[in-house]
Amino acid sequence: MSSSLPNSRPVEADVLERIKKIVGPKGCVTDPAEIEPHCVSWRDNWKGWVPLVVKPANTAELAEVVKVCAETGTAIVPQGGNTGLTGASQPHDDGSEIIVSTSRMNAIRDVDLANDTMTVEAGCILQSIQSAADEHNRLFPLSLAAEGSCQIGGNLATNAGGTQVLRYGNTRALVLGVEVVLPDGRIWDGLRSLRKDNTGYDLKQYFIGSEGTLGIITAAVLKLFPKPTDVQTCFVAVRDVAAAVELLGNARAIVGDQVTTFELIQRYGVEMTVRNVPGVVDPMEQAHDWYVLMEIAGQGAPGTLAADVEQCLAQGFEAGIVVDAVIAANRAQAQSMWAIREKIPEAQNHEGASIKHDVSVSISRIPEFIDKACERLDAAFPGCRPVAFGHVGDGNIHFNIGQPAGTDGEAFYKLYPDVNKVVHDLISQMNGSISAEHGLGRLRMHEAERYKSDVELDVMRAIKTTLDPGNIMNPGKVVSIARPEAPDV
Ligand SMILES: Cc1cc2nc3c(=O)[nH]c(=O)nc-3n(C[C@H](O)[C@H](O)[C@H](O)COP(=O)(O)OP(=O)(O)OC[C@H]3O[C@@H](n4cnc5c(N)ncnc54)[C@H](O)[C@@H]3O)c2cc1C
Numbered sequence: 001m002s003s004s005l006p007n008s009r010p011v012e013a014d015v016l017e018r019i020k021k022i023v024g025p026k027g028c029v030t031d032p033a034e035i036e037p038h039c040v041s042w043r044d045n046w047k048g049w050v051p052l053v054v055k056p057a058n059t060a061e062l063a064e065v066v067k068v069c070a071e072t073g074t075a076i077v078p079q080g081g082n083t084g085l086t087g088a089s090q091p092h093d094d095g096s097e098i099i100v101s102t103s104r105m106n107a108i109r110d111v112d113l114a115n116d117t118m119t120v121e122a123g124c125i126l127q128s129i130q131s132a133a134d135e136h137n138r139l140f141p142l143s144l145a146a147e148g149s150c151q152i153g154g155n156l157a158t159n160a161g162g163t164q165v166l167r168y169g170n171t172r173a174l175v176l177g178v179e180v181v182l183p184d185g186r187i188w189d190g191l192r193s194l195r196k197d198n199t200g201y202d203l204k205q206y207f208i209g210s211e212g213t214l215g216i217i218t219a220a221v222l223k224l225f226p227k228p229t230d231v232q233t234c235f236v237a238v239r240d241v242a243a244a245v246e247l248l249g250n251a252r253a254i255v256g257d258q259v260t261t262f263e264l265i266q267r268y269g270v271e272m273t274v275r276n277v278p279g280v281v282d283p284m285e286q287a288h289d290w291y292v293l294m295e296i297a298g299q300g301a302p303g304t305l306a307a308d309v310e311q312c313l314a315q316g317f318e319a320g321i322v323v324d325a326v327i328a329a330n331r332a333q334a335q336s337m338w339a340i341r342e343k344i345p346e347a348q349n350h351e352g353a354s355i356k357h358d359v360s361v362s363i364s365r366i367p368e369f370i371d372k373a374c375e376r377l378d379a380a381f382p383g384c385r386p387v388a389f390g391h392v393g394d395g396n397i398h399f400n401i402g403q404p405a406g407t408d409g410e411a412f413y414k415l416y417p418d419v420n421k422v423v424h425d426l427i428s429q430m431n432g433s434i435s436a437e438h439g440l441g442r443l444r445m446h447e448a449e450r451y452k453s454d455v456e457l458d459v460m461r462a463i464k465t466t467l468d469p470g471n472i473m474n475p476g477k478v479v480s481i482a483r484p485e486a487p488d489v
Pocket of ligand 1: 042080082083084085089122144145150153154155156157160161210213216217437
């Protein structure tokens with residue numbers, strides 16, 4: 001997928017020269033072979049082109065680059081690890097933009113253990129932040145499969161979710177302050193490490209989740225947490241999806257917010273992972289329709305929470321909502337349970353074409369959503385194979401629709417808009433979200449415009465045009481705004 005911007009023209013050579021001078025040879029990528037990976041998405045479904053990728057060494061340099069872009073009407077695609085899934089981190093294909101990558105800005109500026117905070121630059125890889133927290137006997141709980149490549153600036157810009165949102169919240173909840181280069185090149189130093197600050201609008205929240213359309217995040221103050229010392233993981237077969245929701249409520253009644261993970265997995269998900277990914281095994285002898293991967297974590301000596309887990313499962317058996325369960329005896333067993341959940345997307349690639357959705361509804365309505373969606377999809381596209389999995393604990397279901405067995409994958413992909421419409425119309429009727437954690441980017445921008453009210457879209461456009469009147473920050477992503485003609489330079 002690719003698309004051109006309205007009213008755009010290739011970046012002028014003299015503008016490129018001015019920008020190159022600011023960052024110097026170390027901060028410029030001009031070789032097309034090195035530029036290319038920056039222009040292609042992880043799933044290879046978005047491709048564009050830029051004449052220049054810049055990698056500023058620090059905030060001041062980055063701000064100078066943005067000033068030149070603002071003056072000349074040159075559009076910028078901010079980029080972190082380029083693992084985003086919505087086409088927001090890749091440029092359009094007309095050469096009218098440059099990529100500004102934060103990859104060289106990767107210092108940990110400060111660790112304040114008494115305040116439980118860490119101040120990091122945007123280009124820090126998520127995994128390196130987790131490790132740095134660990135070295136200080138703390139937890140930075142943001143965790144997702146792309147953590148070895150994605151950068152914290154990208155995590156903030158997408159308000160990433162991941163596997164521990166139930167306990168710790170999404171990225172938005174893990175940030176106390178940010179430093180941002182605004183679309184006019186000014187630096188806003190909002191690097192506060194305060195847990196209480198009611199001095200007007202909470203400006204950092206505009207930039208978190210804005211997918212690079214309002215400014216470039218250059219640093220952030222992150223919250224740290226005590227490292228859990230007791231982790232209990234179990235794989236539970238449940239009667240149905242409603243039983244999974246009931247089990248979550250029961251578990252929370254027993255251990256409160258120590259439930260850190262509660263992931264729903266369908267039988268087909270287990271089958272295809274075991275079939276397609278070497279090393280993945282079904283932990284149960286008998287097959288069941290629905291499973292939950294549950295993790296409970298807290299402080300105290302290892303094993304302290306085991307009795308609570310057993311109580312929760314025993315209650316579940318008695319109430320008929322749990323039909324089988326395996327508790328991991330050690331970390332290796334826990335990891336092998338996690339592998340089933342984490343390898344579902346990879347396994348589905350082996351099963352042919354699939355049309356993916358990342359939706360959310362209130363937790364109480366998850367069973368209704370899955371039932372109705374499967375029914376409507378089967379009526380419209382007989383034989384299609386929906387796979388529902390994901391973060392039941394925060395109402396977020398990844399709902400991937402596989403092509404009917406033995407049919408033509410390309411033909412199924414052509415049904416993309418029709419399949420989306422069935423799923424997203426239902427989500428909208430149920431007051432849910434068509435993008436729970438991946439964002440809108442280009443993938444869902446126009447769909448969001450279909451489902452959001454005029455009032456909401458007006459407010460979004462007002463924020464965008466106030467902060468970025470020239471529409472140079474990642475144009476054509478998140479919310480559509482006609483891009484003004486670039487000024488003559
Ligand atoms: C295997 C895999 C698993 C994933 N799992 C999850 C998951 O569980 N949960 C989830 O939420 N996402 C998930 N993602 C999506 C992706 O990893 C996240 O969106 C991640 O937060 C993006 O970080 P990044 O550094 O790669 O950002 P990029 O892809 O480089 O950029 C993403 C967006 O942020 C903007 N941006 C990047 N850096 C900045 C900055 N410094 N300032 C302003 N804007 C910026 C870009 O312009 C773009 O709009 C997954 C992706 C993959 C490939």
